[in-house]
Amino acid sequence: MTLETRTLVLISAAVVINIVAGQVVRMLNIPLYLDSVGTVLVAVLAGPLAGGLTGLVTNLIWGLILTPVAAAFAPVAIVTGLCAGWLARAGWFKTWWQSLISGVLISIPSTIVAVPIIVFMFGGVTGGGPDYAVAYLAAVGSSILKSVAFSNLGVNTVDKSLTALVAFVVISRLPIRLTTSYGFFAHSRA
Amino acid sequence: MAAWESYAGKGLLFTPGASVMHRANPLTSLIVTLWAISFAAILPVAGTALLTLAIIAFAFACGIGPTTLKRLAITMIPFGIALFLVHGVLVHAPDSVRYGPVSLSRGGFHDAAVLFFRLAAMLAASLLFVSTTHPSDMLKSLDARGVSPVVSYLIASPLLLLEPLSLRAKGIRDAQQARGMDLSGSWRARIGALPAMLIPLIALALSDLDHRVLILTGRAFRAHKRRTVLGAPPDDPGQMWFRRVLAVVAVAQLGVPLLWR
Numbered sequence: 001m002t003l004e005t006r007t008l009v010l011i012s013a014a015v016v017i018n019i020v021a022g023q024v025v026r027m028l029n030i031p032l033y034l035d036s037v038g039t040v041l042v043a044v045l046a047g048p049l050a051g052g053l054t055g056l057v058t059n060l061i062w063g064l065i066l067t068p069v070a071a072a073f074a075p076v077a078i079v080t081g082l083c084a085g086w087l088a089r090a091g092w093f094k095t096w097w098q099s100l101i102s103g104v105l106i107s108i109p110s111t112i113v114a115v116p117i118i119v120f121m122f123g124g125v126t127g128g129g130p131d132y133a134v135a136y137l138a139a140v141g142s143s144i145l146k147s148v149a150f151s152n153l154g155v156n157t158v159d160k161s162l163t164a165l166v167a168f169v170v171i172s173r174l175p176i177r178l179t180t181s182y183g184f185f186a187h188s189r190a
Numbered sequence: 191m192a193a194w195e196s197y198a199g200k201g202l203l204f205t206p207g208a209s210v211m212h213r214a215n216p217l218t219s220l221i222v223t224l225w226a227i228s229f230a231a232i233l234p235v236a237g238t239a240l241l242t243l244a245i246i247a248f249a250f251a252c253g254i255g256p257t258t259l260k261r262l263a264i265t266m267i268p269f270g271i272a273l274f275l276v277h278g279v280l281v282h283a284p285d286s287v288r289y290g291p292v293s294l295s296r297g298g299f300h301d302a303a304v305l306f307f308r309l310a311a312m313l314a315a316s317l318l319f320v321s322t323t324h325p326s327d328m329l330k331s332l333d334a335r336g337v338s339p340v341v342s343y344l345i346a347s348p349l350l351l352l353e354p355l356s357l358r359a360k361g362i363r364d365a366q367q368a369r370g371m372d373l374s375g376s377w378r379a380r381i382g383a384l385p386a387m388l389i390p391l392i393a394l395a396l397s398d399l400d401h402r403v404l405i406l407t408g409r410a411f412r413a414h415k416r417r418t419v420l421g422a423p424p425d426d427p428g429q430m431w432f433r434r435v436l437a438v439v440a441v442a443q444l445g446v447p448l449l450w451r
Contacts, residue, residue: 005412008340009402012347013395019348020355020395024387027363028373028380037392057344064325065203065349067265068316123305125276127269135272138280169385170392178399 003053006181007046011054014038018058019066021166031129032159039077040084040106040167044093045182048085055081072121076114080160083109084167085184093188099168103161110160111153115145124148130155203261203320209252211322215425216331219323221433225440226315230308232447235300238307245314254321261317262310270306277302325349327423334422339411355395362387 003011017038025034039058043051055077063071087093087102118126124144125131133151138144171179171188179185206212211219226245230238249258283295329342367373371383 005406006403009399015348016351016355017392017395020359020391021388024359028383030380061348064320068313123273125272127272131272135276135280138276144281166388
């Protein structure tokens with residue numbers, strides 16, 4: 001795969017968007033991540049492979065400069081980028097409601113990939129907000145796997161649909177000159 | 191690379207120093223870290239606890255002890271509380287014994303301890319690496335080994351852009367607060383504030399894409415498959431052989447127990 005220079009520059013900006021969006025969410029004390037807005041943005045503009053690469057680079061850099069634990073979740077970020085790109089190719093990012101549904105759809109495979117990492121590598125907890133839901137579900141008799149799957153799917157559904165919606169709003173406000181320079185975006189033009 | 195190097199130490203875990211880890215070639219430090227991670231994966235709980243302590247002691251010897259310990263505590267304390275609570279108290283195991291309103295599981299606590307110390311050792315090893323290896327040195331080492339300029343750009347460029355955009359995010363937050371945005375308000379108010387903060391930031395990050403494409407194309411940065419590296423971190427045959435041996439040991443120590451079973 002040869003990336004165009006234009007796509008390369010977009011990926012580097014999107015990686016920063018992912019990290020800073022995560023910081024903004026923490027500033028606002030919102031119990032979400034929103035750390036894949038840039039990944040979805042690249043996937044819609046430049047395709048699934050560029051989206052997956054954005055996710056991978058984001059988590060590797062995050063692991064390198066802030067917390068090495070983030071690197072363990074790189075497969076989740078890759079899947080998010082790939083799925084967003086495939087949905088964009090199928091024309092599911094043309095309107096705000098399609099983007100919202102795409103976010104819900106993206107949350108399913110990303111949960112499927114995240115759950116084994118959380119359960120087998122981290123024993124079902126991550127030291128974050130969703131641990132409360134895991135603890136509650138475990139206390140009422142669910143297995144660790146089920147508790148993590150349900151709590152993660154719940155958080156991911158809200159997180160990824162908001163992520164897809166923010167990406168849609170941003171793309172719809174970008175100058176046409178910029179969006180038309182990415183051929184893949186033709187799949188998402190209304 | 192000059193602008194990127196001026197970013198040194200700002201927001202990074204890297205701490206300057208002259209210890210053996212600071213002086214080692216970044217690839218050697220990386221292989222040592224990978225070996226420690228692979229060792230932590232196979233050790234029993236007492237072994238991983240000792241390995242964690244050994245890495246912390248080594249971090250102090252390298253002059254990065256307090257920051258490593260602080261970062262380790264920030265990650266591991268909430269993780270440990272959740273881990274012991276879920277596995278030892280909340281999940282019902284066959285060996286659970288009831289003590290008043292709670293039931294405790296000895297096996298659950300053991301499982302939690304295994305995971306806790308294994309992750310603590312892995313995280314401590316990773317922190318030792320990122321605290322003693324500056325990303326620019328790591329990139330120069332990769333460049334010196336013939337890694338594509340595309341890979342170097344993908345890692346170096348976001349690090350360059352990160353600090354100005356983080357500062358801009360804080361600036362936007364302060365401006366919005368001065369205009370009445372309440373960051374400690376209801377969750378609805380905080381979610382409402384999200385677009386006001388995120389959209390200008392993202393637009394800013396994407397504003398000069400064309401300009402940067404022109405600069406890169408003008409510099410013909412993809413003209414050659416390898417970049418010429420100025421000031422690459424020193425390497426020597428001793429370190430190269432040490433890396434090869436340690437890489438083999440790291441793989442073998444994971445594989446041999448599997449064969450043994």
